[in-house]
Amino acid sequence: MHEQRFVSTSVDPFTKKLYDRPINRKYVLIERLGKGGFGVVYLARASFIDRSFLEEEARKYEAFQDAVGLPKVYWFGRHDDLRVMAFELLGPTLDDLFAYCGHRFSLKTTLMIADQILVRLEQLPSNAVIHRDIKPQNFLLGTGTNGNVIYVTDFGLADEYTISCAKAADKTPPRSRLVGTARFASIRGHQGQAQSPKDDLESLGYMIAFFLPGKLPWQGLQAHGRGEKNRVVMEEKMATSPEQLCEKLP
Structure with missing residues (x-):
């Protein structure tokens, strides 16, 4: 039996902005894991950005x-x-x-x-x-x-x-x-x-x-x-x- 994971295709503008820009210039969002009444949990990875x-x-x-x-x-x-x-x-x-x-x-x-x-x-x-x-x-x-x-x-x-x-x-x-x-x-x-x-x-x-x-x-x-x-x-x-x-x- 294969586990299925459903990901919503609609992204609100605020969430899209988070995906486009690293948080604290370090953490890049990959996908949303869950949502509760007081917040949203995302899977992220640390991105070590080189100097421009x-x-x-x-x-x-x-x-x-x-x-x-x-x-x-x-x-x-x-x-x-x-x-x-x-x-x-x-x-x-x-x-x-x-x-x-x-x-x-x-x-x-x-x-x-x-x-x-x-x-x-x-x-x-x-x-x-x-x-x-x-x-x-x-x-x-x-x-x-x-x-x-x-x-x-x-x-x-x-x-x-x-x-x-x-x-x-x-x-x-x-x-x-x-x-x-x-x-x-x-x-x-x-x-x-x-x-x-x-x-x-x-x-x-x-x-x-x-x-x-x-x-x-x-x-x-x-x-x-x-x-x-x-x-x-x-x-x-x-x-x-x-x-x-x-x-x-x-």
């Missing part, structure tokens, strides 16, 4: 509050059901500037950009951080008297980095998904392997090679779906030697 990406990003920004070329965070916190971060106003991205210049920078402009970004990337591991998403969209010019200063932003994919963390990560099986942006990601980023500061530098190398001719060898490859596109881009990167990548550069 925005909270982690705000924490990383705060570690660089006195550094040149990293935006100042004025406030981070909750507003109703939202997490909000307020930081200083910045100007256009390098991607915007690149488009404005006809999708090609001069050698002088490219080297001036590379000089500043190298300094920014040098600051990150000194604070135990790797960016993991180096691309023109994540570098912005300042405003006013800082109009010529390049700022590094978007630490949404950033990770903590120390030598001990790197050794431990090397023993972890790689994930099968891309970490970063396909056009500029390092090969290890494509492979889902643990990254280090050299991966940020590899991505910067792709940016420099992109700014002068305006195109990288793996742009425009045909593929079906994002996963397939990421795979063919990775394979093209692995097949392209540094000499081939730089053959059209000064």
Whole structure:
């Protein structure tokens, strides 16, 4: 004889709200077990919610509050059901500037950009951080008297980095998904392997090679779906030697 359990399909708005949002940010309701004259009993499970990406990003920004070329965070916190971060106003991205210049920078402009970004990337591991998403969209010019200063932003994919963390990560099986942006990601980023500061530098190398001719060898490859596109881009990167990548550069 099989026990049957009947669950009502109608859920009042208050109960639905409880199902949608963890109680005390920890307990998630699974089903209602019973109801009495003074209350309702639910089956629940403890849900250990990770910090939000925005909270982690705000924490990383705060570690660089006195550094040149990293935006100042004025406030981070909750507003109703939202997490909000307020930081200083910045100007256009390098991607915007690149488009404005006809999708090609001069050698002088490219080297001036590379000089500043190298300094920014040098600051990150000194604070135990790797960016993991180096691309023109994540570098912005300042405003006013800082109009010529390049700022590094978007630490949404950033990770903590120390030598001990790197050794431990090397023993972890790689994930099968891309970490970063396909056009500029390092090969290890494509492979889902643990990254280090050299991966940020590899991505910067792709940016420099992109700014002068305006195109990288793996742009425009045909593929079906994002996963397939990421795979063919990775394979093209692995097949392209540094000499081939730089053959059209000064």
